[in-house]
Amino acid sequence: MSIALGFGLITCQRFPGDETSDAELYAHALDLAVQAEQLGMDSVWVSEHHFVDDGYLPSCLPLCAAIAARTSRVQIGTGVLLAPLHDPLRLAEDAAVTDLISAGRLILGIGLGWRDEEFAGLGVPLKERVPRMVAAVDTLRRGWRGELVAGGPHQNLAAVPVRPLPARPGGPPLWIGAMSERAVRRAGRIADGFMATEVSPAMLAEQAGLARAEFAASGRAGSFTFSLNLPVFAWDGPEADRAQDGWDLVRDSLRYTTWKYDDMEGAANRILFDDDDC
Numbered sequence: 001m002s003i004a005l006g007f008g009l010i011t012c013q014r015f016p017g018d019e020t021s022d023a024e025l026y027a028h029a030l031d032l033a034v035q036a037e038q039l040g041m042d043s044v045w046v047s048e049h050h051f052v053d054d055g056y057l058p059s060c061l062p063l064c065a066a067i068a069a070r071t072s073r074v075q076i077g078t079g080v081l082l083a084p085l086h087d088p089l090r091l092a093e094d095a096a097v098t099d100l101i102s103a104g105r106l107i108l109g110i111g112l113g114w115r116d117e118e119f120a121g122l123g124v125p126l127k128e129r130v131p132r133m134v135a136a137v138d139t140l141r142r143g144w145r146g147e148l149v150a151g152g153p154h155q156n157l158a159a160v161p162v163r164p165l166p167a168r169p170g171g172p173p174l175w176i177g178a179m180s181e182r183a184v185r186r187a188g189r190i191a192d193g194f195m196a197t198e199v200s201p202a203m204l205a206e207q208a209g210l211a212r213a214e215f216a217a218s219g220r221a222g223s224f225t226f227s228l229n230l231p232v233f234a235w236d237g238p239e240a241d242r243a244q245d246g247w248d249l250v251r252d253s254l255r256y257t258t259w260k261y262d263d264m265e266g267a268a269n270r271i272l273f274d275d276d277d278c
Contacts, residue, residue: 007036008045009079009229010063013054015256022055026063033067036074043075043107045229048082050118052264061094068102076102079195079229080111080177084132085122088139089151092162092171096144099166106166109195109227110136111177115264130186137174137190144171175227181210188214193225204228 010032012025020028033044046063049056057063060078067076076098083091099106112129113119119126143149143162151157166172175193178184187194188211196204208226215224231254235246 004042004075006043006045006075006077006227007032007041008043008077009047010044010057011047011049012057012063013052013257013260015054015253025055026066029063030066030070033074033076034070037071041074043077044071045077045079045109047079049115049264050085051121052260054260056260061098064106065098065101068098068105071105073105075105075107077107077175078109079227080109080175082113082118083110083136084113084129085118085124086136087151088132088136089143089149089160089162091136092140092143092149095140095172096162096164096166099168099172100164102167104167104172106168106172107175107193108140108172109175109177109193111195112183117264134186134190140171140174173225175225177229178207184210185214187211188224189218192222193227195227195229197229199228 010029012022012029014020014025036044044067046057046060046067048058048060050058060081064076064078081091095106095108110133112133116126119129124132139149139151144166146161146165148159148161150159173192174190175195176183176187176191177195177197178187179196179198184194184207194207194211196207199207204226211226212224233246233250235249
């Protein structure tokens, strides 16, 4: 079993009171990705949300392509791209181009999404998110194999080819982020990897078992990858003060990013916020 260490999630959010411009934030994101590669990380990861008042990254693949142009070795992943919110054919094309720019280093991690505001704003029924994601996976796989494919569910569209094809034969690995048992099992059936978060070692072992069993039952060839997304911070300060100094450096940022996920529902349609909001 091989173990790889990745860096992320890069989301370009603006901390309350930060006057850094959006252009500077995205330049800093690219610099972070380059530094991650230089320091020996195996991968860098971005994530997607829409209409968030702190500027949470809404467009994963453009940033992935920019990271690919600035790096040469590190794998570049989406953790996660919200597949039901994307037209599957355009997603197949955009991911193929990004994979070509990266010379086959893209990992396409996808998820269902959960925010009503995002689905409503983009005109996608929330109740259709599961069939849309499953249909997207089918479109991606067949399109990247060179087959003719039509649009997503409930669309009566002509079948067309996906061009150009990705750099990697068959396309980038498809990983699915999931938490519920049903979603974990689905990942095992249709994906190449499973992305876990907010789990104990026992929970991770249980989820891995479920996904691995579904992967085996699906009869697909190859291996299945497991990924764990947890906040980790390496600090090489003085031995006596290492724990406290390290925590002082990350405390406010970790608190903010954790709080922000809980705040997203309450922040619907909030245009701007300041220090008093968090």
